[in-house]
Amino acid sequence: MTTAKYDVLGIGNAIFDILVQTDDAFLANQGMAKGAMQLIDETRAASIYSAMGPATQVSGGSAANTIVGVAAFGASAVYVGKVKDDQVGRLYSHDIRTANVTFTTPAATDGPATGCSYILITPDGERTMNTYLGAAQNLRPDDIDAEQVAASSITYLEGYLWDPAEAKNAFVKASEIAHGAKRTVALTLSDSFCVGRYRDEFLSLMRKNTIDLIFANEAELLSLYQSSDVDAALTQLRNDIGFAVVTRSEKGCVVVTKDKVTAVPAFPINKLVDTTGAGDLFAAGFLFGLVRGTSHEDAGRLGALAAAEVIQHVGARPQTSLKDLAQKHGLPV
């Protein structure tokens, strides 16, 4: 294994977020499952958008948010995802490149527009996502730059990639390249409904060691094992994979390996505004800790800190230097 040129490379659906603060009645009227990510087509997107109030637009996409977070801690980061060369795609590309992320995936010149997620934020801070994949569904194995992947210490994949058919193949290709270069491959389970769609495949990826590290929240963990018992599911998880992090919202996270369980508390916040990106930014801090060689406890703290920053404002991208924030709180950077 050679020295890694990049710390973390992330692959995901490149999605521009259109966020609006609303109420629970809107979700009920629209038949939306609160807290979930629902895939929608263009017709449904137009219908939801016309019913939604005035919005705030911020670049998003789960793995992209994580990678921007990794860069905001000061690590070297690469993103792979597909936008179209349209106005929104150019806003998206600007945002990720000026966040000091290497982003070389060619934008599509034809086909559907850059993907958008219509995100409803309820007064409790919960976000409910309606995603039109658009150009993101055309991420293909050819978009994986083998040299970039081989040169990255960790390759981070989002479970959402299992939705577009070709992206799944890009995912598998990247994993093979990473392992061929003796790198680590991490996966976030993304969403409990996404786990419901691909449960057997995700379990197979873990059991065949295609994945070395899993990120999941409690709902995703329970969905994975079709269980209602977190402790029992955690035991099953430890049988299936050697390294996992389970996030538990305000209860913090649990880092599990074959021989150790480390619980880390959440970071206190002043006001919960918008949970969009909470899991993504947790992963950013944890991955940053890993590549810097911190303890699991400190990695969990870095994750908790980044998650706390992002849930106190609208949008899933950090609005401050996470490196400065970590230093301010005495965490290793």
Place this chain on the structure above:
Amino acid sequence: MTTAKYDVLGIGNAIFDILVQTDDAFLANQGMAKGAMQLIDETRAASIYSAMGPATQVSGGSAANTIVGVAAFGASAVYVGKVKDDQVGRLYSHDIRTANVTFTTPAATDGPATGCSYILITPDGERTMNTYLGAAQNLRPDDIDAEQVAASSITYLEGYLWDPAEAKNAFVKASEIAHGAKRTVALTLSDSFCVGRYRDEFLSLMRKNTIDLIFANEAELLSLYQSSDVDAALTQLRNDIGFAVVTRSEKGCVVVTKDKVTAVPAFPINKLVDTTGAGDLFAAGFLFGLVRGTSHEDAGRLGALAAAEVIQHVGARPQTSLKDLAQKHGLPV
């Protein structure tokens, strides 16, 4: 004078805001005048944008922000402004229409893209704007719907309209129609540099009674009279116009008429995040009070309340119902 169908009609440059939190060094490096609005061309826009960090996008435009605020108080509002029929223009049109604002100005089908302002927010909350007018410069007298203007209790104009040549003619046409229907015409001076460019014309508009009500902040007032003495400038203002409101940031506002001066304090805030839209939302609350027939003091309080809401988050559009907020604080709605 017939009963007004609309409470307030606003005419302005339709501008999509691209906001980024940065530091004072960025402004210095880019040679930007802190707190000002600078007009830029496409080349300069590209240069600033590539130097800027990751951004948040929210619809803006001074008069548009005011009109959205008026609607957020529950009044009936109309906006006149020019976007292009492009992705950004469609985001813009969505935002203003779903804010319950009547917006019927046809989007341009060719010519420059929808206008954008590249807004730098420094840690003190101050905003510095770099505006590419784009499609907004093609607002023409033909875009003024005489029936809408005649049916609006107040027509509200932004000083920024003096920059694009045809928009100025649209402004004058609207003012004539409004006065022909015995309605009130209000103008915000917009920006001290804008006042510097059009001082004599703005004074002439006031002295010729083209304008009935002026909104200005202290810097704009001082620029108008090329003075460094606020009290002396206020005296001059009272000679030139019968009704004016001067905002003074954290010191509140002063409402002046020929026979009365009413000082109203600012509304307390928890944290200043971004002053973008402070003056626009103050005007929204004040205009709302006027059309509801409140005292000048209550109108000032409504303005202060709306300004306080908008400066506590990024972006110049309210993120909550101003009607609910006013009720919560015991103000008339």
